[in-house]
Amino acid sequence: MIPVVSAPTERAVNLADVARLAGVSPATASRALGGHPHVAAATRERVLRIADELSYVVSPDASRLAGGRTGRVAALVPHLSRWYFAALVDGLAGALRAAGLDLLLHPVGDADDRVEYFRRLPARRAVDAIVTVAFPVDDAERERLEGLDVTVVAVGGQVGSHPFVTIDDEAAGRQAVDHLIHLGHSRIAMIETLDPEQRGDQPAGRRLAYERALADAGHPLDPDLDCTVEWGGEEGADAMARLLGLRHPPTAVYAHSDEVALGAVRTLRRAGLRIPADVSVIGIDDDPLAALTDLTTVHQPVREQGTLAGHMVATALSGSDPGPGIVLPTRLVVRGSTAPPRGLR
Amino acid sequence: MIPVVSAPTERAVNLADVARLAGVSPATASRALGGHPHVAAATRERVLRIADELSYVVSPDASRLAGGRTGRVAALVPHLSRWYFAALVDGLAGALRAAGLDLLLHPVGDADDRVEYFRRLPARRAVDAIVTVAFPVDDAERERLEGLDVTVVAVGGQVGSHPFVTIDDEAAGRQAVDHLIHLGHSRIAMIETLDPEQRGDQPAGRRLAYERALADAGHPLDPDLDCTVEWGGEEGADAMARLLGLRHPPTAVYAHSDEVALGAVRTLRRAGLRIPADVSVIGIDDDPLAALTDLTTVHQPVREQGTLAGHMVATALSGSDPGPGIVLPTRLVVRGSTAPPRGLR
């Protein structure tokens, strides 16, 4: 019986197809594609040409199953809706993509997610590397991660002794507080945030900077001026309202982040106070909105941290040494929200 | 010979383990886990219990290879660094995660990425579904997508006749422009953005709203008041500067997005103009920063769109009908940046 010519369902091109057309065995084709040694130059070239013509790309699934690599990297990230995390992931995704790696997003925002995530970790073994994105990992979690035999890279923080890319939060905080001190402020309030998820040293760094900068300048530490709230613009606004209710309100405010700072700014404006004439406000991060709102802040290269972390992952996966880690510099960006004090009354 | 108890290297639990402990064949275990019919209730329960005790989770790779599902969904997204995209992805990721699905991030920001991405599409077959995140897909691309035999869902836009979640951009634009008109403005400028990547109907919708609202109100359409710039706060600021240079500057500005609007606000402030006393400004989106800056805008439920899209994907993959699509309502949010006109001089 003559076989009916059926419309070719778009079956994906596979290794066998490439091998057949190149006139070699699948094993040789695999070696050529994988860049392994011991393949004749002519053979390799032929295989690569055929593969390219067919737009062939290995099946990550099959590859992994057979003991190879998946070409996939997981990013553990608390949430994306904040600029900081999103920009970090954006940079990471770009670098991974350029390296031919796929990014799996593993949101572990709340505590339940987190517990469940680590419980199922072994099953998540389908990645070559895990990047913790501004995600403080506790010791038990770290050990689970390490038992997985995957490359671990931290960005926006550190995890054990794995390669990392981050900034020095205490240094950034010092740049901010010292700026206020240099301007002549001494009653400086701090609006610090304590994210339930953000256990870890980042808050410690920015808080430490405040305490040490004041101490170094010989200014007293007034508990009334030390506000800790949840992260967010609205929370920053509330904190500012509380500060304004003090008998001796501050002449300057050091906020944990730009968004928190903007909340404070809103409260001040609504109270009829002028910035920076009446009160100075400084944030940290240099979120794009800081430039739009003329907010003085400390710039940290966020996207770039993600990019560098992506490079590190690619380097590590290619078998090279990514190095111990990188601490990127931050810098003060003076805009229109800070000035010398003139007294609040 | 008595077998030596070897330290168990943390090998992942597999189906065979579960089957063995449950006293059934791998085939039966697979059926039980997969929720297939024709499995004795007692057997199913036993298998599930064992699996749970062992924290067993199927290997997506092996499952897919064997003809099953991957449990993975790809999100095609232009970039993450803007709040809108990030919030959309955040919602999507949350819903997928709740449904036990993994999210693969496929950034296709620039034109090269895009071409390359679609060229290699067949190889990307390792997902069950693809979600286009505010990503206008052209006809050729859509056809490639459809040849892939995966579920396609669009969020923040539409793709062919695939299920979608979006807003009505023209309606949102009307809410904004009509608000200005109702306040009594007639010289209303538009700062529209034309993202090189954002071919598609979203710009059309917001622009159309402007033209129609003015026409309906009987106000003339002054080409001088129609600015088109690239997306961004700085670009919005530049556009505003140009508008201020006109012989008859506008009394109100309708911006394509909140970030663009904030750029305009900065220019106005720096020019010594008061908002809204001298000039009214309205944006669209209700980015969190709009609340912090007292910007009047039109709210669209961004995160929720992502969440709903995730539900749709889960529904479709479970074999149910996700329905044709959803258009979510937007609403005007009046804050402090709009008021009746008083003339500019």
Place this chain on the structure above:
DNA sequence: TTGAAAGCGCTAACAA
């Protein structure tokens, strides 16, 4: 209702 067997696409010994 259950089990046996085949095979998804690939890689990595081991041979040749």
Place this chain on the structure above:
DNA sequence: TTGTTAGCGCTTTCAA
């Protein structure tokens, strides 16, 4: 340098 063989962990006919 290349080919042969044997799985990776799972799902799915087909047979019992």
